[in-house]
Structures are given as C-alpha cells and as structure tokens.
C-alpha cells in the first residue's frame with residue numbers, strides 16, 4: 162500500500178506532507194531485490210541505510226581529497242583537513258551545542274562511553290562511589306561502567322524497568338544517593354523503543370552532584386536533540402544509525418568539562434609537544450583524538466547531517482510515529498504474537514516474540530520474504546533476563562519505511578505461523 166496522499170483522510174491534517182517516493186529514491190540499497198523480492202528493510206536500529214549523498218561524500222574523500230588531516234601543507238591535506246574539521250560545526254548544530262570544540266570525534270557511541278568512563282570517571286571515583294544506570298541499557302552503556310567499578314572499587318546500581326519497559330522517576334529517586342557520581346542512561350532504548358525522561362533525570366542527577374551521560378544512539382535518528390535543553394553533561398551517538406558511515410560518531414561535553422579531563426589514549430595528533438621527559442596535550446577536542454582518524458567516515462557523517470537538515474524533521478517524526486502506530490496495531494492482531502516494550506513514550510522499535518517459533522526461526526523465514534529484521538538479545542541481555550525470554554525479533558522503523566513494508570512483515574509473520582503453528 163503506498164503512503165497516503167497528502168490530502169488523504171488517512172493523514173491527520175496536522176501532519177506535514179512527506180514525499181516518501183522521492184525520499185526512498187535517495188537510498189540506493191532500497192532499489193534491490195533480496196531473495197527474489199523487493200527489499201523491505203526493517204533493521205535501521207542496527208544500522209540505517211545510507212543516502213547517495215553520504216556515499217558520494219565518502220567516495221569524494223578517497224577519489225579526490227585523499228590525504229591525512231592536520232599534518233600536511235599540501236593542497237590535498239588542506240582540503241581533507243577542512244572537510245574533516247567542518248563536520249564539528251555540523252555536529253554542534255545537530256546537538257544544539259555551544260561550540261564546535263565541544264565535539265569529540267570517536268568511533269561511535271561505544272567508544273564515547275568508554276572515553277567518559279576512563280577519562281572522566283576512572284580518575285575521580287573510588288570505593289563507596291556509585292554509578293547509576295537503568296535496566297534497559299545497551300551493553301555499551303553497561304560494560305564500560307563495570308570496568309570502571311573494577312578499576313576504582315565503585316559500585317554499579319541499576320534502576321529497574323516496569324513491565325511496559327519504562328523507567329519511572331520514583332525509581333530513579335530511590336536509586337540516587339549522595340554517593341552517586343555518574344548517571345548513564347539511554348535516551349531511547351534499542352531493545353524496546355522506550356524514550357527516557359532525560360531532562361527530569363538530569364535535574365535529579367545534578368541535585369545529588371552527579372554527572373549525567375546520555376547515550377543518544379537511538380534518539381538522534383528519530384528526534385531533534387538539544388543538549389542544553391536536556392541538561393545533560395555528556396551526549397553521544399553513532400553516525401551509522403543516522404544515515405552516515407560506520408565506525409564514526411561523536412561525543413559532546415561542555416568545553417570546561419573536556420578541559421578537566423585527561424586523555425586515556427595517547428599517540429599522534431593529540432599532543433602539543435613530546436619529549437622523553439614530558440608530553441603536553443593539545444587542547445580539547447584534539448587531545449581525545451589520538452592517531453589518524455576515520456577521515457572519510459567523518460566527512461560522510463557531515464554529509465548525513467546535511468542530508469537530514471534538508472528534510473522536514475517534524476514531518477519525518479510524524480511519519481515515523483504514524484507508522485509505529487500502524488505497525489503496533491497490525492502486529493497486535495496476529496494471534497500468539499507478544500509485543501515487548503509498550504511504554505507510552507516510545508519510538509520506532511517493535512520487539513516481539515511468537516508462541517509458534519523461536520525468534521531466530523522468525524528472522525530466517527521473514528528473510529526468505531525479503532524482509533530484514535533483527536533477532537537476538539540486541540546487546541541488551543539484562544532486558545531479556547528482566548522479561549524471562551532468551552531473545553526477541555525486532556523490527557525497527559526509519560524515515561524511508563512505508564505501510565507496505567509493515568504489510569510485507571505481517572504477511573511474512575503469518576507465513577511463520579502457518580509453518581510452525
């Protein structure tokens with residue numbers, strides 16, 4: 162079924178029109194057939210497809226501006242450095258940060274959290290201190306903190322989630338204490354789609370003197386983010402979930418906080434001067450970027466941000482929410498299917514199990530219909546443990562998905578049921 166026409170009664174009048182066919186044409190991967198069927202890509206929470214503009218930007222770096230950054234006086238190096246450094250201001254704009262120097266380029270969300278864990282938390286925490294996370298975190302926002310706990314003697318506390326997969330502020334209040342030094346939460350859960358009340362958590366964290374890190378990996382693709390309005394101290398995301406390349410992302414922190422932190426990786430490009438007796442570091446953000454960075458990836462991240470900036474984000478958000486409602490309704494009507502993650506504030510993700518089949522069988526059969534979904538624990542094993550299930554199947558929606566995609570998923574799931582039911 163095509164997307165409703167702008168004047169269709171299916172489209173609430175408050176929702177701005179979106180030219181989905183044109184938008185889909187920007188993503189070349191969507192034009193292919195998979196297992197003899199047109200590709201239906203419902204795995205954008207794992208990684209989003211890339212628009213041609215991003216692919217072209219990456220290609221241009223390798224084809225034309227192929228040089229290392231910060232080091233050369235020759236023209237290619239100057240062009241590469243300019244293209245690379247220009248991306249800081251783009252990320253600054255995307256996150257509502259005050260200054261481009263507050264943006265540290267990293268490999269992705271995982272590296273950003275490790276950086277904060279090692280450079281901010283490790284030197285400051287000791288026995289008796291506490292790090293607070295929630296029960297719905299991705300492993301990337303659990304394991305780095307466990308490592309810091311091992312290194313410092315601090316302990317990890319976990320805010321439980323409700324049966325709907327929500328985080329309640331009274332539970333946050335209960336878990337916070339005067340020994341809480343760091344609070345680290347997802348903005349949006351990758352396993353359940355829950356949107357966390359970050360602003361309220363920031364106020365509570367600051368009331369006890371703790372810093373708040375927000376893992377924005379699943380939020381930046383779907384909502385406008387303003388780090389000032391959120392009131393957090395660290396915010397990070399991965400480019401590949403926002404239509405950019407893999408292996409690159411960004412960490413934001415206020416300049417004063419970055420100034421206070423020591424780097425945890427040393428090498429080229431992060432120094433002011435080096436001698437065998439003493440090394441001094443470059444100012445932030447460069448002191449956190451040791452070694453040759455992912456230059457083409459970073460430029461591609463900039464192209465992805467430019468691409469998003471040209472779209473009407475309100476219209477995209479409305480489209481994604483309408484599609485989530487449509488998909489939630491459609492999946493709920495399949496007998497024996499159970500949706501996990503039903504919080505009122507929710508985005509883009511449908512995690513489910515079926516009585517008829519194990520999630521891995523669901524994924525395999527659905528794939529034979531050309532429908533790509535994710536199965537497993539989604540790097541959130543504690544969520545699976547919380548609900549007493551080994552795994553889920555997860556369909557995740559993005560700006561380029563249509564009702565037809567959801568209909569194809571439903572047809573494939575009915576086939577699963579026929580085969581196993």
Ligand code: PLP
Nearest residue numbers: 269270271299301351378379399
């Ligand atoms: N946090 C969340 C909520 C995620 O969904 C992911 C990726 O799935 C990550 C962190 C880790 O991101 P990356 O593997 O790009 O570092």
